[in-house]
Amino acid sequence: MIFSQQISDDICGIWLEEKKESHIEIYKIDDMYYGKIVWLANPNNDDGSIKLDKENPDPELKNRNILGLEIIKNLEFIESNDWANGQIYDARTGKTYELNAKLKSKDILLLRGFIGLSLIGKTTNWSRVK
Numbered sequence: 001m002i003f004s005q006q007i008s009d010d011i012c013g014i015w016l017e018e019k020k021e022s023h024i025e026i027y028k029i030d031d032m033y034y035g036k037i038v039w040l041a042n043p044n045n046d047d048g049s050i051k052l053d054k055e056n057p058d059p060e061l062k063n064r065n066i067l068g069l070e071i072i073k074n075l076e077f078i079e080s081n082d083w084a085n086g087q088i089y090d091a092r093t094g095k096t097y098e099l100n101a102k103l104k105s106k107d108i109l110l111l112r113g114f115i116g117l118s119l120i121g122k123t124t125n126w127s128r129v130k
Contacts, residue, residue, distance in 0.1 A: 008077040010103055014038060015126040023129055026072065033083060035072030037091075043067050055094030066091055075099060088113050097121070 011033055014025045023039035043066070045051055053064040075086030086099040088111065097113035098121075104110050107128040114121025 007080055010081070010106070011075075011077075011083055011101060011109065014129040015109055016129050017126050018124040024071065024126070026075075031076070033072065033075040033077070033086065034070055035075075035088075036070045037067055040067055053091055053094075055091065057094050072099065075101060 009028060011026050012028060014023050015035075016023055021041045022037050024035045025038045026033055026035040028034075040051065043051055051066040052062065053066060053069060054062050056062050056064070069089075069091060071089045071091065073087045073089075075083045078084045081103040083101040084099075086101070087096055088099040089096045090113070097115060098118070100112045100114075100118055102110045102112075104125075107130075109126040109128070110123055111126060112118055112121050112123045
């Protein structure tokens, strides 16, 4: 089934994640969707230093700035309101999960992060930033 470009790109835009600590911009490159952190409620640590990717398991990546960090990769449009087969990185824990996403409405995005089977995972709700 072929869907219009507009439907597949409905996921694009800026989203407020469930904990309301960051905005993530979802954008398209070729036929895949990606997301990066474009705003942080608290971009600095208590000592005033910039928040870094300190939980990353790769020592070479621990000095990356959280602001601007790409956290969603290779998400594919599957069918109307559904995207799958991507990955999402949780900078709070340093863990990467497989990712499926579904638009519940124009302004509510459900993201399902999981390892292995999507039945064993966690769903979070993001709201579109206007």
